[in-house]
Amino acid sequence: MPRILPRPSGFAGPLDGLRPRIDDAPMADEKIEIIASSSSGTIGRARNDVRGVTLPLDSSSRPQSDAFTNSEAFLGAVSSCGVTLIEMHAKETGVPLSRMTCTIEGRRPPTLPRFSSVTMTFEMVGVSQAQAEALVETYRGR
16 A cells, blocks of 8 residues: 655655655566646646646536546546557557547546446447457457
8 A cells, every 4th residue: 555655855846845755665567657736726727747748637527628627538548548559559460450539438427526337439440340349359458
């Protein structure tokens, strides 16, 4: 279980050392990805920073027209994972996939912070039905 620890003094960051950090010893073969989310100055919007890229995300209860909500970003991450994994697998295995779209739909009651169902639809060009089904099975199996 991760432990939440105060940041060391002298750490220069968005909250000047007041942010907790999660400290858990990584295994040697683990990839570590760290994203810092902080207040943006707008209530209901967080600033997310990783690798020099900043992405604003809005609360699902306070969406604004110029940013994804947290729920939309979550669904987008899942569907984009499907696209990138399938495209890379098709290229590596010689399947002639020329392009694809993955549409994801999440349903949830507006008052609950969890999805009751999620449906993904894959549309692929350049492959047979059997190849498309095999590519989706590869995604599902990972």
